[in-house]
Amino acid sequence: MPRFVRSAALAAAALLVAGCGGAGGGGATEDSKPSTAASSPAGSKGPDLPASLTSQKLDWGRCRGTADAPAPGGDWQCATLRVPLDYAKPDGETIDIALIRARSTGEGKRIGSLLFNFGGPGGSGVGMLPSFADQYGTLRERYDLVSFDPRGVAASEGVRCRSDKEIQAAESVDLTPDSAAEEKAYFKDADDFGDGCERDAGKLLAHVSTEEAARDMDLMRQVLGDDKLHYFGISYGTELGGVYAHLFPKNTGRLVLDAVVDPSVGAVGHAENQTRGFQRALDNYLRSTGQDPKRGTQRIVDLLERIDAKPLPTSTDRELNQSLATIGITVTLYSRSYWPALTSALKAAEAGDGTELLALADTYNERDPSGNYSTQSHSQRAISCLDSKDRPTPEEAEQRLAEFRKISPVFGEFLGWDTAGWCHDWPVPGLHDDPEVSAPGSAPILVVGNTGDPATPYEGARKMADELGDGVGVELTWKGEGHGAYGSGSDCVDTTVNDYLLDGTVPKDGKVCS
Incomplete structure (x- = not known):
């Protein structure tokens, strides 16, 4: 019984390409240097994490596919990241998060990692990113392209409720x-x-929330060696990005939110x-x-x-x-x-x-x-x-x-x-009336709305920009059709987003691309 909230790339993925990806290749190892528990980064909200997690080393290796999802070809690498099952118990049980990356082509000065979430919730970034990487070729000149299966999804302790x-x-x-x-x-x-x-x-059913996924992303940021999180969120990925900015405003780098979920409603x-x-x-x-x-x-x-x-x-x-x-x-x-x-x-x-x-x-x-x-x-x-x-x-x-x-x-x-x-008689209680995305102190975040978007209607982009806060949410409008704007045929949109991610150029709030 599907709900219409899905990945921005879902229709294209289903109609045009076969799913690619699979479980991560190697696991994660701890730093060989002993250390005490690491404190939370400045600007974060949450408990300190132990050094066994913050200092782990990702063992990148060849991606392993499955019968349903062949491993991607080319130079894709996979790894697994250990994260707390329950962030209230950071020294307790851990679960594995599957990651995938393509290293920067080195055609420009490397900025760091650019993390993607393609939506859902429930979309597999490990499967999606190789399928759509060609449209991010310009960004790969200066970023490692990285994505992941969020907790409870696919190779990251994926939930399966029926045969x-x-x-x-x-x-x-x-x-x-x-x-x-x-x-x-x-x-x-x-x-x-x-x-x-x-x-x-x-x-696990009580620990697959968006807030926990956002905390996983901040641990990814640290383990990937980035001072700031640079992120491209699509559809539900915009909600995840907004929640991250709320929790970690000082760690927020260049965030693009495209096909925006309205954070003001339940x-x-x-x-x-x-x-x-x-x-x-x-x-x-x-x-x-x-x-x-x-x-x-x-x-x-x-x-x-x-x-x-x-x-x-x-x-x-x-x-x-x-x-x-x-x-x-x-x-x-x-x-x-x-x-x-x-x-x-x-x-x-x-x-x-x-x-x-x-x-x-x-x-x-x-x-x-x-x-x-x-x-x-x-x-x-x-x-x-x-x-x-x-x-x-x-x-x-x-x-x-x-x-x-x-x-x-x-x-x-x-x-x-x-x-x-959808949630009739659900086994675990819900956490929030609506997501909290206010992010005072964050760097500017680019919020991209499409006037013809069916799944995340255009009005949500302005709501997201407003709730992120003055000087934080910067709205870009595309007068187009379909779910999402970047890579959909608008040179204006693509150039504006690329300039922001590659050079830090923030457009005027309210810019319109026809």
């Missing part, structure tokens, strides 16, 4: 229930998912934002094909209602139901380049063939042709349900449905029900 067979069976659950029986099945499925996460992750507000964002993107798609948005939207609503009543056959032994059809439509809105695929899939579905929409849904759900599924949605749910205290009841969700439908007749009901289903 592939159970995931496929759950796809028959109606994510927009129309009857008491469907509603009962919907929330039972949510309960079963949480139970599976608890069985698999155990005590789960329900975020769902409302996304409902508005996806409908806005759908309207833009419809206009681009010469259709009136209102009439085009109603045509899609009518199609989904027909599919709800009678799922469509496909070229496989699986049917296309309403929920999978909605997901298939959604994934094409992450990038304008996928709009032709949406046109073709809708035409086929209206003719009675659900094959193309099912294939699109499978890319979003990260299902391969053999029926194997990624666990990103498992980690995503574990992280977001730990982060957020928001726990709407089924009754509260149902009461909001009319409001959600008004915002979007296509996506409103799906995301309205999701506010209650």
